[in-house]
Amino acid sequence: MTAQLRGPILFAGAPYSGMTPMIVTAAEVVERGAEVWFAGTEKYRPEFDARTAGRGGQFISLGAGESPAEPSSWDEATYHSFTQRSKWRSARAFVSHNLDVDLQVEWYRKLDAEVQRIKPALLVVDCLAQYAIDVAITRGIPFVINACLMPSFVLQPLLPRGYPWPYSGLPLRMTWRQRVANSVFKARMKTVMFRPGVFGKAVKYAKYARQLGIDPKAMKPSARIDAAELILLHTVFGLEYPFDVPDKVIAVGSITPPLPEEPNEQELRGWLDTHDSVVYLAFGTIIRLTPEGVGAFIEAARRLPEHAVLWKLPKEQWEQRPAGTEIPPNLRVEHWVPSQFDVLAHPSVKVFFTHAGSNGMHECLNFGKPMLCRPGWIDCHDIAHRIVDAGMGLTLDEPYSIDTDDIVAKLTRVLTEPSFRERAEYWTRKQQEAGGVRRAADLIIERAG
Incomplete structure (x- = not known):
């Protein structure tokens, strides 16, 4: 009590x-x-x-x-406005669309x-x-x-x-050009509330705020x-x-539930048990791959026959893969996994191939697993830089298109070079020292006492 x-x-x-x-x-x-x-x-x-x-x-x-x-x-036009190359335009579109x-x-x-x-x-x-x-x-x-x-x-x-x-x-x-780009981006973001499509909503909310x-x-x-x-x-x-x-x-570090989350799940765990090295590939619930993109990832799995690949991919995207594509025997596709925590915790999983979302990154770091990033949108590009600079992973050279050669080369490095695993394990220890959910609960209860 x-x-x-x-x-x-x-x-x-x-x-x-x-x-x-x-x-x-x-x-x-x-x-x-x-x-x-x-x-x-x-x-x-x-x-x-x-x-x-x-x-x-x-x-x-x-x-x-x-x-x-x-x-x-989101319809396709909205999705593409959030994931376009221009960071400023994608951020502006996100703010404008989501301010309800x-x-x-x-x-x-x-x-x-x-x-x-x-x-x-x-x-x-x-x-x-x-x-x-x-x-x-x-x-x-x-x-x-x-x-x-x-x-x-x-x-x-x-x-x-x-x-x-x-x-x-x-x-x-940053390079000199990047520092200039950063200053311009910052100035633009500070004026985003005055942009068309946003200013009217801000005025409307201010009116409601006075009424409430x-x-x-x-x-x-x-x-x-x-x-x-x-x-x-x-x-x-x-x-x-x-x-x-x-x-x-x-x-307080990553917040992790008691594991295993799904102790009665045996089929997927049994498959993981039969492999020594598994790449877990999951891009969250937002990223939408093209048929060509799905085909490129299938080809990447084919070129890594010594590793198994577990891919969490929505059914509608998987069904759009190029017609006649042969599925390599080392690739397993799941449209849903009972617990991502349980997958990442499994000792056979050696690398997490991710879109570099904040939740996914911190979930992975509970278990000392290095990462390969294909940053997907808005904040993912920032987080991918943190992952690379912390020494616990790599990012693709060109995230807006999918280069199979780059995927295979980067995955091979992360799988074989010990430094990535060592740095990931270092950050796992730091997370454990931070206290996680127990410390968070302690601090909340202390403030309510």
Whole structure:
């Protein structure tokens, strides 16, 4: 049982963000005996219920969550606007498309009503859940920021001059041309709210904020940093490029559920057991490969016959592979895996071939596995630079097209050169030292006491 708390703890998720780390944290706090509520859209109810089954966690529905930021809702034109070569245009398109004022207002009203009913001692809010930060600041409720993104993405007002600006896709060590590009990108991003397609939405939200009585302090860019009791980062210092942060910013490492997640799953685990070296290939739920791209990855697997390849790929993309393509015997395609944690934890898995998403990177680093990156969009290019600079992986030379020769060459290096595994294992030790979900739960309960 946990110590006496001042009241319930209410978690508030971002309805279009990966919520597994936050749900795992909430389940750990439930395990300590705290009264826990979790606000999210209906898509997250099954996972929350499963992880807190029989232990008292209570779910607050924010509705169906038909957000424009939900990847399944994007048509091809929208998807390509987010994944184009121009980092500035893709970032601008993402902000313009995903700023849904009506949904933010709806979620604000629902959470505000629940806050007045439940009277929580503490809010734990996802870093992208602006509606929840607005409620916390307006109602004067202490809150903790829960951040799965890299620190620089969350703490932008603290970044020093010359720092590679989030979403620019630039490394720490820049050429003269890259430094100029970084300055231009930063200036453009600081004016994005005044761009066509965005400014009108910003004005509309400001109007609603006045009607709802949202504290004007919540509208400031630095509000989440200034007002938060604590900012929990799901990473470790050193992976991110360095900059000064206040004491309230604490890195707890990756949030991992108890493993195995699926102890009764035998078929896939049995297949992994029969191979000494497996490359696990997964590009998340956003990336859409062309038929030619699918064919290139199949050919890459064919050229690595001494290694097995496990590929998690949506069914509709797999079915679009070039007609007549022969599938090599070392390739296994799954449209869904019961637990990515269980796959990455398996000793036969030697490399994770990834789109360089933040959650996937940190999941992988729980298990000392090096990575090959094909960065997919927006923040993935930034994260790929962190992976390379930390010595735990490589990235493809040309992520916008798929070069089979480059894939095979880079995979061969990561599989055979010990330095990549050694550096990945180093970062795994650093993550373990950070404390993970147990430390996160300790800090949250401490703030609610």
